[in-house]
Amino acid sequence: MQIAILSGKGGTGKTLLSVNLSYLAENGTYVDCDVEEPNGLLYYQLENKKTEEVSIKIPVVNHDLCNGCEKCTDFCKFNALAFILDKVRVFKDLCHSCGGCKLVCPTNAISEIDKTVGYIHSGKIFDTNIYSGEMIVGLESGIPIIDELLNQVKNSSRNVFIDSPPGNGCSVMESIRDSNYCLLIAEPTIFGLHNLNMVYNLVKVFNKKVGIVINKASENSIIEDYALENNVNIIGRIPMDLELGRINSEGKIVASYDEYKPLFTDILTNIYKELNL
């Protein structure tokens, strides 16, 4: 089973929720897809920690073989190739590794080399498997790393919790593509509602089962009203609680404290119910 945890904006409790659910779930796996700002790992002192490189293919041009026909520069839709001063130049940051330029080159002047775009850290703690993607700062896209992360947990028989990137971009879509359930987390403020609405509209497109968790729940019923209107269930409320906030900010697992455990167990039970498990 795969569950994606999403929010329209960073810092709304997405990591808190995913970390704690994966900790409590039997055979839980936590996957940090927020590759631009991975922080899930902060919670764990990993055992058997491993780090793998993720790389993509980038073209290199052999200028001796190149006849200057410019088929490659015309082909590249990403402006990653330009014919300047009688040479084809490759602008690596813009390349999407489609491999097309190599195919269209009539003289076989183009070959490919690996370019490292990020890392996947993995390990285990208690009974939970952990995967965390990290993108090299300054690169254009984290998609290759997210793809590799998802690839590693694909067909997993474990209960996989995906800490999605914030927002509603391509990388978010990647992270929910194979999920059985989408859990949206939002704070009960006008901004919170705005962000929730943004991700909800995205998830709707995918026709996935959805539930909402309210973080820093207060009397403000703005999220409840929204859920009712859109016929989505609220499956949990994390209260505004200074102690909880403190434990979490120290990088500890809130659900490992007796007084907070039921809060997250209930959310988990509700997800299972919604999925008829």
Add this chain to the structure above:
Amino acid sequence: MIIALPTTTSGEKSFISEHFGRSNFFYIYNTETKTGEVYVNANKDGQGGVGVKSVEFILKHGTNILITPRVGEKAMNLLSETDVKIYTNTDEIVKENIASFLNGELKEL
């Protein structure tokens, strides 16, 4: 000598574009024949690399002088490898800037 300018509309009476990479057109002026040609900037809506493609374009047309308010970093690095000289415009109209350049009134970037 060939002078290139990014422009918002076509022709010598056009405004100079604020963006070298994302201008709608390029005006390429030949000082020997005293004629100018208008070209559509085919790459202006690209996600990235538009500056680089503009450099490619003006080099193809044998440009010696580029008159533009600014140039992005990538494009600038490329241009610095070439013999193209960059001048900042003082007026908003293409024609006026070509005249000013020929009178030696524009400053090199």
